[in-house]
Amino acid sequence: MVARYFSKVSFMAAMTSLVLLVGIFLVLTIYALDSISTFGLGFLTSTDWKVGADDEGGVFGGLVPIVGTLLTTLIAMIIATPIAMGIAVFLTEVAPPYMVKPVSIAVELLAAIPSIIYGMWGLFYLAPILQAIFGGSGIGVLTAGIVLSIMIIPFMAAITRDSMNTTPNILKESAYAMGATKFEVIRDVVVPYAKIGIIGSIILAFGRAIGETMAVAFLIGSVFSFPKGLTEPTTSIPVVLANNFAEATDLELSSMFYLALLLFMISFVVIFVAKWYFLRGVHHAK
């Protein structure tokens, strides 16, 4: 009796993931319906974001935040990927044994620091420096991208290291026994062996970066126009939601749900690809 009840409950609990995922998709779609039926797919290519005179109606298009999201994420990935790979290689192959543990813990703790802290640091410390170097206001795509990269580096490094660590020692030893240098062992054995996992880790970090709100919110400028240069402000989907969602009504609110739905679908696809294709059986419980 209890046994049956226990297993039923555990089944229902497992189903909550499915229910939530479908629920999120449905709820976002329903609330976005107004905007979807008004603007259709043209929403994706339109740059207008104008509220109607009486706060009703108006014209809304998602291209600016979509581009802003992709641009900041791209900058972040370009900076973060080589550094994170370097850290992962350092931790798995280069560091002397007594350094591996403390550096690993440092990396993991840094991955645990709330993203709002990265954002605040960027606003008050990095932005003035970048302003001095590149001009502009210090607030813009580049600053947002750099802070975003700093935020995802520990995450990316940790999961890439996990993938590289799956290379069996005996395989590396056989390459050394052939007279390979450390770099040759990394290039010819570790990277090819862990390739799938490494790619998966990069995609997963991309998924994390694209949905990140707080590291970017302080720094991107939250302006509804295309950036004319890397130091110019623009906005991204999460930032539009964070800063404008609470005040929006009617068609504008519905358009925000449309944006949220887009973001959710992009990240769903990205993460599903990473998990399903590249990271089968690898668990990153962080």
Added chain:
Amino acid sequence: METILEIKNFNFTYAGALEPSLKHIDLPIHTNKVTALIGPSGCGKSTLLRAMNRIHDIYPGHTYEGQILLWDQEAQKHNNILYLEKEDDMIALRQKVGMIFQKPTPFPMSIFDNVAYGLRLSGVKNHSELRDRVEVALRGAALWEEVRDRLKENGMGLSGGQQQRLCIARAVALKPSILLFDEPTSALDPKSTRAIEELIEELKQEISIVIVTHNMQQAVRISDYTGFMYLGDLVEYDTTENVFNLPKNELTKDYVMGRFG
């Protein structure tokens, strides 16, 4: 010269360990013979083997004492490999002293590239030379007939026994003067084991061989000399025939008669 390698009064201590794992080892490795190292788990036989190509050095902090003298054909003398420090000397040593591991370790690349790997590292670029030497190595490892039509396929797709022969071909391609086998058949079925053993007997025409094995019948079948190790000591060393039939030491006697292990 009669011995390709001379180990003299050799001690080895793992990083951070207080006691040496190998104590006062004296062991000759005869040229073009098979020398087997036997003994219970943890006796130090693999540790000794891994000192002969200094593969220990890829993990820092271990200490060597004594001498491991490797015959240098060009200079016509023995050199102590424990003096090597520079990385290029280490690389040269490992190309001269090849190693085969407990499990087959094909690299994540094609069969051809696996065998060509060491050659490419050592600077062979000419494709026809590579092809020839890969073929010779694969023939030498008795694998050529089985893989000649699928050299482009991934080495991991071969059976366990084939993979191990691929690893032997990979090592043989470099024309080493010694090959170290670290329990090469422990992960293989009896048929593949037999093939590897035949191969070892074939190889000793050209190459001196040291093999660590758990399997005493294997030592009897293929080796000319046998060393019995126990708790970091080389207890007895003699011709295989003498070690198994007329052991001088009580411990050796108990071990080869299967009383412990």
Added chain:
Amino acid sequence: MQNRLKINKIILFLSTAAAVIGILFLLWILLTLIVKGVSTIHWSILTEDLINGGIRNLLIGQFVMAGVASVIGIPVGLMAGVYLREYGRNMKLVNFIRNLSDVMMSAPSIVIGVFVFALMVAPVNSFNGWAGSVALSIMMLPIIISTTDSMLSLVPNELREAGMAIGGSKHRIILDIVMKSAKVGITTGVLLAFARIIGETAPLIFTSANSAFLTFNLNDQFPSLTVAIYNLANYPDEASRNLAWSASFVLTVIVLSINLTGRFLTTHKKRN
């Protein structure tokens, strides 16, 4: 040969440099936080509410919401993990749920805020603490599922079989033997999940929003430390910014302490 060694040296140097650069940046952030935090913090900040220039109500509010989220998220997550590892017969379904849960773990937190807004804020037309708690519980759930799942997978099958052999029923074996032997790992997972949600901002901005007063009424707008930091840092006056720094410092200390406690538990276990 010399060329190979040179390339080797260069690459290893670059990798070390990457590690040094990464760690320098991160040290810079931590150091800023400590310097700014320590220089702006004083006791009154911890004993006063936001309305009087302190963070007492914010801290309490953040913990209350994370606590309520845990009450929802932990049992559901544990049971889901148990299903995946102990009950699920259809491996296709089990793997599908596993993947969905992983996808949920990486879902943008702001989207979860939007979702909960639609369900729990829009209908009552008021920000409320329940909504914030539910948003956090949704963030927490997949982390708990994933760690429970992988910790249970480490329990050797012999233990389950031994339990069966003495005639234990399945749910008793799970509760008394399997869960118990995975206890430390699961506890660590729960602590890491808690550390994760206590620092979340995005899902709270338009669910709980923030309040300047101490309140335990979850039906109303609810104080949140992280949302307050976001607001304060955007104010132009020095006092607000300083308060944001103190609050960030306190938040980071809390998050890292919980995190380290979790890690300590596992390493301590390993040693015994």
